[in-house]
Amino acid sequence: MTDRPIKVLIAKPGLDGHDRGAKVLARGLRDEGFEVVYTGLRQTPEMIVTAALQEDVDVVGLSILSGAHLTLVPRVCSLLRERGMDDVLVATGGIIPDEDVPALKDAGVAAVFGPGTTITEVAEFLRANSRPRD
Amino acid sequence: MARTQPGATPSAADELCDAALSGDRRALARLLTAVENRTPLAEAAMRRFYPMAGKAQLIGVTGPAGAGKSTLVAALIAELRRAERPVAVVAVDPSSPITGGAVLGDRVRMQAYASDDGVFIRSMASRGHAGGLSTATTAAAALFDAAGFDTVLIETVGAGQSEVEVAATAYTTVVVEAPEMGDEIQAIKAGLLEVADIIVVNKGDRPGAHRTAAQLRAMLADTPREARPGRPSPKHPDVLLTTAPTGEGVAELLAAIDARRSAEPSTADGSVRLKRAEAQVWAVLSDRLHERIRALEGPIEEVAVAAQAGSGSERSVPAAELLRCVAANELDPYTAADRLLEMLTGTGRPGTVFANRRARKDPT
Ligand SMILES: Nc1nc2c(ncn2[C@@H]2O[C@H](COP(=O)(O)OP(=O)(O)O)[C@@H](O)[C@H]2O)c(=O)[nH]1
Numbered sequence: 001m002t003d004r005p006i007k008v009l010i011a012k013p014g015l016d017g018h019d020r021g022a023k024v025l026a027r028g029l030r031d032e033g034f035e036v037v038y039t040g041l042r043q044t045p046e047m048i049v050t051a052a053l054q055e056d057v058d059v060v061g062l063s064i065l066s067g068a069h070l071t072l073v074p075r076v077c078s079l080l081r082e083r084g085m086d087d088v089l090v091a092t093g094g095i096i097p098d099e100d101v102p103a104l105k106d107a108g109v110a111a112v113f114g115p116g117t118t119i120t121e122v123a124e125f126l127r128a129n130s131r132p133r134d
Numbered sequence: 135m136a137r138t139q140p141g142a143t144p145s146a147a148d149e150l151c152d153a154a155l156s157g158d159r160r161a162l163a164r165l166l167t168a169v170e171n172r173t174p175l176a177e178a179a180m181r182r183f184y185p186m187a188g189k190a191q192l193i194g195v196t197g198p199a200g201a202g203k204s205t206l207v208a209a210l211i212a213e214l215r216r217a218e219r220p221v222a223v224v225a226v227d228p229s230s231p232i233t234g235g236a237v238l239g240d241r242v243r244m245q246a247y248a249s250d251d252g253v254f255i256r257s258m259a260s261r262g263h264a265g266g267l268s269t270a271t272t273a274a275a276a277l278f279d280a281a282g283f284d285t286v287l288i289e290t291v292g293a294g295q296s297e298v299e300v301a302a303t304a305y306t307t308v309v310v311e312a313p314e315m316g317d318e319i320q321a322i323k324a325g326l327l328e329v330a331d332i333i334v335v336n337k338g339d340r341p342g343a344h345r346t347a348a349q350l351r352a353m354l355a356d357t358p359r360e361a362r363p364g365r366p367s368p369k370h371p372d373v374l375l376t377t378a379p380t381g382e383g384v385a386e387l388l389a390a391i392d393a394r395r396s397a398e399p400s401t402a403d404g405s406v407r408l409k410r411a412e413a414q415v416w417a418v419l420s421d422r423l424h425e426r427i428r429a430l431e432g433p434i435e436e437v438a439v440a441a442q443a444g445s446g447s448e449r450s451v452p453a454a455e456l457l458r459c460v461a462a463n464e465l466d467p468y469t470a471a472d473r474l475l476e477m478l479t480g481t482g483r484p485g486t487v488f489a490n491r492r493a494r495k496d497p498t
């Protein structure tokens with residue numbers, strides 16, 4: 001069945017203790033028909049990548065408020081590649097200064113969603129860009 | 135009919151199975167996806183894996199939302215890992231019936247064990263297919279089993295019929311309850327109690343936990359020893375107290391689970407296995423039937439014409455046309471089902487459908 005839902009992992013790397021935004025996004029994507037695995041706060045890149053692997057997700061969404069994105073996000077991307085998950089789409093959201101976006105894109109991030117992004121926009125992007133499923 | 139699809143050619147499937155069996159977790163994860171989506175790859179995998187399975191202990195963990203099932207599963211993982219026992223978890227959360235989406239949040243409580251290679255956690259959305267959920271979880275458990283995970287925990291919310299079914303197909307069914315859910319004890323009595331091998335009153339740190347456990351024990355003492363006609367024979371589950379976040383009572387719970395394994399070997403095991411086998415074969419059979427009935431589809435317009443003429447046309451009637459007749463109350467569902475079966479087995483006389491259709495106006 002090719003119409004099965006797209007599976008998304010939403011994780012919060014880093015040390016900040018707020019996951020309201022991540023939870024809102026998780027529920028929003030559910031309402032858009034996605035299957036969303038939520039892993040909670042304070043996730044290390046290793047935990048995130050292992051979860052992505054076990055869950056066989058199509059998309060990894062990283063929600064970051066702590067400002068540690070320039071170390072955490074590239075680490076997630078390289079671990080995904082190391083473990084054979086090159087086809088998994090990585091997107092980030094949260095508070096990321098414009099000048100850091102090119103570095104994230106270079107690391108392999110497909111999209112950086114700013115605070116103003118609507119859930120519909122995120123959903124449309126993921127539908128158009130996540131890997132083909134069989 | 136060609137069964138192979140891109141990405142699921144026999145050799146690619148074999149390679150993936152080989153990899154999964156030799157410990158490649160990504161390969162195993164991909165096979166689990168195939169099982170969930172019921173793709174041809176899943177069939178190939180089941181043919182390979184199923185004969186190697188049958189050793190693992192399947193434990194269903196069910197109960198109302200918020201009772202602490204995921205936290206308790208995490209505590210069981212910790213206990214199992216202390217003994218270096220590999221453990222796999224299938225955590226099921228409901229899909230939205232409207233959008234088909236789901237939030238799978240059970241992992242939050244288990245993430246601490248995610249980086250341990252002896253632990254594999256997989257979330258699954260229930261996807262609302264009747265009977266299909268237990269097929270998917272049973273197949274997933276078989277893959278884990280063959281891949282060497284000798285304990286498989288399956289968490290479901292004990293709300294819907296299919297979730298209870300999942301729990302019932304496990305070897306040991308643990309029903310988790312929490313204090314202050316007082317009114318729900320009656321509800322639990324009706325559905326979940328029948329499938330419980332062990333009842334856990336979790337949140338043992340909360341006031342009322344001991345009272346809830348005592349109430350449950352009293353209620354169980356009243357359960358008749360003999361089966362009433364037409365009902366499954368009543369189980370007499372142990373009632374245990376746990377506090378999942380601290381791990382209190384969890385070693386005892388695991389001991390109770392293990393004791394069931396060694397205490398009643400062949401008979402109970404045999405009947406649960408048979409039940410599980412029956413459910414699986416029926417689910418596959420129903421999939422196969424659907425597939426073949428859909429393949430009966432013919433040119434709709436011609437059949438519609440034949441229908442209007444009321445002629446005993448020899449043409450086969452498409453399933454869709456039969457459904458329309460049932461929807462319009464022109465044909466009863468029993469006759470429609472019989473016709474479809476006859477058409478499948480080649481004994482059908484398609485024209486008779488419309489004989490019935492005209493005859494339905496007569497009071498019988
Ligand atoms: N006080 C207390 N809280 C618990 C206990 N077990 C779980 N919880 C809490 O109950 C809530 C629901 O737990 P969860 O495991 O997600 O429940 P589930 O929906 O049944 O899987 C969480 O906030 C847990 O921290 C317990 O033994 N005592």
Ligand SMILES: [Mg+2]
Binds near residue numbers: 203204205239240289
């Ligand atoms: Mg849960």
